[in-house]
Amino acid sequence: MELKLSEADAAFRHEVGAFVESKLPPEIRRKVELGLRLGKADYVTWQKILYEKGWSAPAWPKELGGTGWSPVQRYIFEEELALGATPPIIAFGLQMVGPVLIAFGSQAQKEHYLPRILASEDWWCQGYSEPGAGSDLAALKTRALRDGGNYIVNGAKTWTTYAQHADMMFCLVRTAETGKKQEGISFLLIDMKSPGVTVRPITTIDGGQEINEVFLDDVRVPAENLVGEEGKGWTIAKFLLGHERTGIAAVGRSKKQLRRVREIAARELSEGRPLIEQERFREKIAEVEVDLLALESVVLRVLSDEAAGRAPGPQASLLKIKGTEVQQAITELLFEAVGNYAHPYVAEALEAGWNEAPIGPDYAATIAPHYFNWRKASIYGGTNEIQKNIIAKMVLGF
Amino acid sequence: MDGGLTEEQNLLKDSVERFIERDYPFDTRRELAAGEEGFSHAVWARFAEFGWLAAPLPEAHGGLGGSPVEVAILMEAFGRGLVLEPYLSTVILGGGLLSLAGSDAQKAALLPAIAEGRLMLAFAYAEPQSRYNPSDVETRAEPRGDAYLLNGRKSVVFHAATADKLIVSARTAGEARDAAGIGLFLVDREAEGLTLRAYPTVDGLRAAELRLEDVRVDGGAAVGEAGGALPIIEQVLDRATIAVCAEAVGTMGVLLEATRAYLETRTQFGAPIGSFQVLQHRVVDMFMAYELSRALVYRAAAAAEDAADRAAAASAAKVQVGKAGRMIGQAAIQLHGGMGMTEEFAVGHHFKRLSMIGALFGDTDHHLRRFAALRRAS
Numbered sequence: 076m077e078l079k080l081s082e083a084d085a086a087f088r089h090e091v092g093a094f095v096e097s098k099l100p101p102e103i104r105r106k107v108e109l110g111l112r113l114g115k116a117d118y119v120t121w122q123k124i125l126y127e128k129g130w131s132a133p134a135w136p137k138e139l140g141g142t143g144w145s146p147v148q149r150y151i152f153e154e155e156l157a158l159g160a161t162p163p164i165i166a167f168g169l170q171m172v173g174p175v176l177i178a179f180g181s182q183a184q185k186e187h188y189l190p191r192i193l194a195s196e197d198w199w200c201q202g203y204s205e206p207g208a209g210s211d212l213a214a215l216k217t218r219a220l221r222d223g224g225n226y227i228v229n230g231a232k233t234w235t236t237y238a239q240h241a242d243m244m245f246c247l248v249r250t251a252e253t254g255k256k257q258e259g260i261s262f263l264l265i266d267m268k269s270p271g272v273t274v275r276p277i278t279t280i281d282g283g284q285e286i287n288e289v290f291l292d293d294v295r296v297p298a299e300n301l302v303g304e305e306g307k308g309w310t311i312a313k314f315l316l317g318h319e320r321t322g323i324a325a326v327g328r329s330k331k332q333l334r335r336v337r338e339i340a341a342r343e344l345s346e347g348r349p350l351i352e353q354e355r356f357r358e359k360i361a362e363v364e365v366d367l368l369a370l371e372s373v374v375l376r377v378l379s380d381e382a383a384g385r386a387p388g389p390q391a392s393l394l395k396i397k398g399t400e401v402q403q404a405i406t407e408l409l410f411e412a413v414g415n416y417a418h419p420y421v422a423e424a425l426e427a428g429w430n431e432a433p434i435g436p437d438y439a440a441t442i443a444p445h446y447f448n449w450r451k452a453s454i455y456g457g458t459n460e461i462q463k464n465i466i467a468k469m470v471l472g473f
Numbered sequence: 474m475d476g477g478l479t480e481e482q483n484l485l486k487d488s489v490e491r492f493i494e495r496d497y498p499f500d501t502r503r504e505l506a507a508g509e510e511g512f513s514h515a516v517w518a519r520f521a522e523f524g525w526l527a528a529p530l531p532e533a534h535g536g537l538g539g540s541p542v543e544v545a546i547l548m549e550a551f552g553r554g555l556v557l558e559p560y561l562s563t564v565i566l567g568g569g570l571l572s573l574a575g576s577d578a579q580k581a582a583l584l585p586a587i588a589e590g591r592l593m594l595a596f597a598y599a600e601p602q603s604r605y606n607p608s609d610v611e612t613r614a615e616p617r618g619d620a621y622l623l624n625g626r627k628s629v630v631f632h633a634a635t636a637d638k639l640i641v642s643a644r645t646a647g648e649a650r651d652a653a654g655i656g657l658f659l660v661d662r663e664a665e666g667l668t669l670r671a672y673p674t675v676d677g678l679r680a681a682e683l684r685l686e687d688v689r690v691d692g693g694a695a696v697g698e699a700g701g702a703l704p705i706i707e708q709v710l711d712r713a714t715i716a717v718c719a720e721a722v723g724t725m726g727v728l729l730e731a732t733r734a735y736l737e738t739r740t741q742f743g744a745p746i747g748s749f750q751v752l753q754h755r756v757v758d759m760f761m762a763y764e765l766s767r768a769l770v771y772r773a774a775a776a777a778e779d780a781a782d783r784a785a786a787a788s789a790a791k792v793q794v795g796k797a798g799r800m801i802g803q804a805a806i807q808l809h810g811g812m813g814m815t816e817e818f819a820v821g822h823h824f825k826r827l828s829m830i831g832a833l834f835g836d837t838d839h840h841l842r843r844f845a846a847l848r849r850a851s
């Protein structure tokens with residue numbers, strides 16, 4: 076059931092693996108291996124390393140900095156990055172606003188932003204959700220009023236991932252109150268250093284700070300920061316939903332995590348024997364593994380459709396639901412594997428640079444917080460219930 | 474009125490629920506969890522005043538002689554309030570071991586002190602390698618004349634740092650996982666040779682790793698017959714298991730109510746999200762899991778004094794609660810959307826406690842295996 080690769084693809088896999096092996100700073104690798112919290116610098120350092128190699132945005136058109144790889148190569152690339160314990164690529168710039176600008180941006184916007192995104196010079200965040208507009212995104216109220224050469228923006232965004240690190244936010248705003256609510260929405264780029272932008276962190280149940288409230292009070296945004304036409308923000312948002320579908324399944328990252336389950340279960344003891352020898356636990360791992368194989372099989376079909384130039388079906392929602400279910404199932408296995416050592420919580424132990432001896436085995440500290448934190452995966456990016464609504468409507472025709 | 478309970482039990486239920494509702498609000502709990510010791514001595518004193526610390530202890534020694542059902546009533550309410558005080562460690566585990574195995578002198582000296590809130594205990598039985606098997610004991614107790622020398626490590630000992638005394642399981646004979654050869658020893662927290670490494674837990678409680686290096690205790694510190702403690706340990710862990718299952722039921726109840734209420738107030742797409750049938754059905758699943766858990770846990774509590782039934786009852790309750798707790802906790806977060814993920818909101822804390830109860834005294838798989846083995850043996 077291993078991926079059968081052509082000789083060229085196998086050589087490519089080897090090349091990527093060797094690159095990761097030699098270029099990923101060991102300290103960052105260690106953090107990823109142990110699930111320790113990554114700082115802004117960890118992500119940026121790694122993305123810049125990829126940039127130096129010309130690999131920071133494989134899916135972009137070649138003339139704009141892409142690699143020209145086949146879909147299968149891009150898949151291999153992602154998998155090697157995951158298996159090599161690299162920090163995940165922060166999607167907001169390279170995989171979200173970048174492709175949006177390529178498809179909808181003005182020449183000036185492309186020239187200004189794309190090279191900066193490619194080189195990870197700006198950190199982007201995504202300002203969609205609001206307190207009153209989560210699943211019902213089109214209900215968003217943040218208002219952008221045209222005033223000469225500017226928009227004056229007022230409102231509040233919430234759950235904004237890494238807004239505290241961000242230089243720029245791509246934002247859905249309301250530019251018209253009349254007509255269908257989707258039609259009054261526009262796509263605006265906001266400089267986070269603008270007067271009137273306030274970021275307030277939200278602590279999540281695992282004790283981490285990755286999401287924020289973003290308050291916008293009379294923020295002046297130059298009109299040239301509008302992407303596409305006024306009132307066409309919803310079209311752009313929908314374009315993004317279908318973009319880079321195969322990435323959201325995160326098959327490579329799940330493979331890596333399943334390896335981790337096995338490694339930990341080989342070290343943990345149960346009745347004096349390694350936990351991995353316990354049939355029930357082994358079968359539970361196998362069950363998730365089969366799920367992951369099925370998921371990967373769908374991903375591969377999507378990729379081969381893409382390679383053959385066939386328009387892929389609306390599989391994004393399936394990949395999101397099943398991908399996050401697998402990820403969450405793995406966090407449960409990890410939680411079970413560490414037994415009593417799921418309990419201790421030393422906040423500093425989740426950060427690199429904590430020099431005290433671990434409580435219990437070194438891999439244990441992050442396991443329960445990770446299980447808690449990963450409940451987010453079925454909520455963000457459109458909840459799994461909303462994804463099912465989409466399948467019901469778009470695929471099954473209800 | 475709760476159908477299965479006596480009039481007195483209903484009074485107890487009312488009073489403890491009222492206390493939690495009025496005097497143990499979430500914000501207070503949050504402050505206590507963040508404080509130095511992680512709970513409140515003032516609250517503990519009130520538990521004593523109300524007779525809750527005395528509830529399951531024998532009448533001959535200052536207790537009220539209550540049954541596991543009274544304990545379940547208290548624990549269910551504690552689960553509603555996410556109570557931080559060391560009731561489980563001191564009263565159920567510590568008090569339970571002493572009641573069952575202590576000498577008359579130990580009982581006379583220690584049980585009234587527990588009941589009056591003057592003595593806190595912790596039970597050190599787990600070890601780094603032991604997972605959920607209480608006979609997987611490597612810690613040694615070597616007889617030295619009339620005394621014992623204790624050496625070894627104990628892991629994740631809840632409320633150890635605030636306990637006056639610890640009850641430590643240690644081998645006087647045999648090898649790890651032998652049923653025979655385990656003893657219980659009372660050790661002063663300040664005892665020479667005992668090192669504690671204390672830390673908070675992910676659900677806001679406190680625990681510690683223990684290292685025992687030539688800790689000397691005299692013969693009078695042995696609780697029960699040295700070498701024959703395993704049946705006592707198992708009996709007390711079964712009671713504790715049922716008690717945390719009751720605590721979990723309280724927590725599940727809060728999550729069920731909170732989620733139902735949230736679905737009524739949160740609107741999206743111009744309607745309360747509770748109008749979406751998929752969400753209703755999800756809450757129905759939560760409700761059913763909660764009702765099934767509650768009924769089974771109280772039945773297990775009623776069976777807990779029956780030697781033939783106790784172990785299977787405890788394991789059955791833990792399996793049911795483990796599965797239901799995971800499902801209810803996850804659904805509660807999911808149905809709250811982003812709100813469920815925030816530290817600020819109580820729901821996430823209930824989810825965390827429920828998750829950790831899942832890993833306490835044996836997880837679902839452990840108790841499933843145990844239940845199957847007990848059934849096969851009977």
Ligand SMILES: Cc1cc2nc3c(=O)[nH]c(=O)nc-3n(C[C@H](O)[C@H](O)[C@H](O)COP(=O)(O)OP(=O)(O)OC[C@H]3O[C@@H](n4cnc5c(N)ncnc54)[C@H](O)[C@@H]3O)c2cc1C
Binds near residue numbers: 203204211460810
């Ligand atoms: C960790 C994290 C990071 C995030 N990062 C970002 C970010 O960077 N940028 C950003 O813009 N947003 C971000 N979000 C927000 C995320 O997209 C929203 O939380 C999500 O869309 C759900 O919205 P909500 O939280 O308001 O929940 P609600 O929409 O209120 O949903 C509550 C529950 O109701 C269900 N529900 C709602 N409508 C329906 C329906 N019609 N049918 C069936 N069920 C329904 C939902 O599935 C959910 O279970 C993030 C969220 C999290 C948790």
Ligand SMILES: Cc1cc2nc3c(=O)[nH]c(=O)nc-3n(C[C@H](O)[C@H](O)[C@H](O)COP(=O)(O)OP(=O)(O)OC[C@H]3O[C@@H](n4cnc5c(N)ncnc54)[C@H](O)[C@@H]3O)c2cc1C
């Ligand atoms: C073995 C058997 C014995 C039976 N015995 C008797 C009997 O003795 N007397 C008698 O009167 N009838 C009897 N029935 C009939 C039975 O009560 C009906 O089959 C049942 O009520 C469902 O009706 P239906 O078959 O028309 O299916 P439908 O009502 O058409 O339902 C089809 C599916 O849609 C679902 N559905 C329908 N409405 C909703 C809704 N609002 N929300 C969510 N889901 C919905 C159903 O759950 C079902 O899955 C029997 C049926 C069986 C199979």
